[in-house]
Amino acid sequence: MTATRRPGRPGYDLDTLLAVAVEVFNERGYDGTSMEDLSRRLGIAKSAIYHHVASKEELLRLSLDRAMDGLFAVADEVRTSDAPAVVRLEQLVRGSVEVLERELPHVTLLLRVRGNTDTERNALERRRAFDRYVAGLVRDAERAGDIRSDLSPTMTAHLLFGLVNSLVEWYRPGRRVSRTALADAVCALAFDGLRT
Amino acid sequence: MTATRRPGRPGYDLDTLLAVAVEVFNERGYDGTSMEDLSRRLGIAKSAIYHHVASKEELLRLSLDRAMDGLFAVADEVRTSDAPAVVRLEQLVRGSVEVLERELPHVTLLLRVRGNTDTERNALERRRAFDRYVAGLVRDAERAGDIRSDLSPTMTAHLLFGLVNSLVEWYRPGRRVSRTALADAVCALAFDGLRT
Numbered sequence: 001m002t003a004t005r006r007p008g009r010p011g012y013d014l015d016t017l018l019a020v021a022v023e024v025f026n027e028r029g030y031d032g033t034s035m036e037d038l039s040r041r042l043g044i045a046k047s048a049i050y051h052h053v054a055s056k057e058e059l060l061r062l063s064l065d066r067a068m069d070g071l072f073a074v075a076d077e078v079r080t081s082d083a084p085a086v087v088r089l090e091q092l093v094r095g096s097v098e099v100l101e102r103e104l105p106h107v108t109l110l111l112r113v114r115g116n117t118d119t120e121r122n123a124l125e126r127r128r129a130f131d132r133y134v135a136g137l138v139r140d141a142e143r144a145g146d147i148r149s150d151l152s153p154t155m156t157a158h159l160l161f162g163l164v165n166s167l168v169e170w171y172r173p174g175r176r177v178s179r180t181a182l183a184d185a186v187c188a189l190a191f192d193g194l195r196t
Numbered sequence: 197m198t199a200t201r202r203p204g205r206p207g208y209d210l211d212t213l214l215a216v217a218v219e220v221f222n223e224r225g226y227d228g229t230s231m232e233d234l235s236r237r238l239g240i241a242k243s244a245i246y247h248h249v250a251s252k253e254e255l256l257r258l259s260l261d262r263a264m265d266g267l268f269a270v271a272d273e274v275r276t277s278d279a280p281a282v283v284r285l286e287q288l289v290r291g292s293v294e295v296l297e298r299e300l301p302h303v304t305l306l307l308r309v310r311g312n313t314d315t316e317r318n319a320l321e322r323r324r325a326f327d328r329y330v331a332g333l334v335r336d337a338e339r340a341g342d343i344r345s346d347l348s349p350t351m352t353a354h355l356l357f358g359l360v361n362s363l364v365e366w367y368r369p370g371r372r373v374s375r376t377a378l379a380d381a382v383c384a385l386a387f388d389g390l391r392t
Contacts, residue, residue: 029225086391111365147390151381159385162362163355169307170354185347189355193389194343195282
């Protein structure tokens with residue numbers, strides 16, 4: 001049963017419900033949150049939540065899909081490009097930062113997932129597929145001589161997306177940093193370095 | 197009452213006890229771990245744990261201090277150096293990566309602290325002091341014209357230590373990466389960039 005088959009009810013649509021649920025998941029952890037907690041935070045009965053979703057895990061799935069679908073959309077776009085690997089790698093980093101900003105609570109939740117449910121294991125599998133794509137692109141860029149070859153491609157990929165993912169720890173939207181400025185800053189540091 | 201005043205008992209010394217406790221804290225979260233859980237994992241009675249420490253919070257404090265003391269030792273060393281700010285900044289990054297590797301479980305715990313107890317709030321206060329030191333050093337390096345000035349010093353500091361801290365998410369000791377290699381890789385990416 002999927003959420004989209006159920007029509008939204010006036011007052012609380014699925015998007016709002018999901019936004020609040022994800023906020024609570026990020027505060028207390030998914031495992032530490034009950035439907036009771038969600039109903040209290042939303043100020044509606046549990047039955048009103050079940051009007052929209054079949055279970056707490058469905059809310060988790062909707063959230064993780066939102067994050068992963070965003071990242072895969074960027075990867076798909078990059079895949080169709082004819083640009084050199086290093087340019088595609090930079091596009092991938094830039095696009096990922098933009099997804100992270102747009103879907104910050106969902107990406108935050110995704111990065112905390114540890115694999116306790118099928119939904120989490122599925123998200124982790126998609127993350128691994130994404131990471132493999134990144135590592136492949138790093139390898140191509142290195143072979144083309146466009147990025148440094150003194151780091152292993154795996155380590156470079158880890159460092160690069162470690163940097164991107166670390167944004168969830170400090171970046172808060174509207175904090176004087178525009179979306180482009182953040183992606184620019186990440187790419188400036190990662191590709192050209194701090195040193196003048 | 198401090199742990200050091202109590203002599204270790206044969207079989208389980210404080211270091212081993214702490215190592216196991218921090219492992220469990222990192223798995224289940226500090227709040228989600230009871231003394232009962234620790235006693236079960238260690239295979240000893242709770243009274244045997246209380247022989248070493250007064251409370252669960254004392255174990256947390258010992259762990260967070262281990263991480264922060266390591267980082268402040270690096271900062272103190274850098275502070276006494278006469279080198280240009282950009283060199284000291286690089287020394288600080290390098291030293292922090294080495295502390296992170298040496299004290300990986302403790303730094304991991306530190307980075308997950310949310311401030312629910314006095315011990316956690318105290319650790320967060322120390323982290324903020326450390327971050328201010330980093331930001332100051334970035335500002336000095338930028339004024340000296342040695343690092344790029346198109347990023348704000350605050351953002352540069354966030355990105356730099358976001359990169360360092362992200363290592364806890366993927367780095368595991370003994371994984372074919374030597375300690376120097378990891379610090380070298382982080383500094384290479386951050387200061388000189390990936391692009392050839």
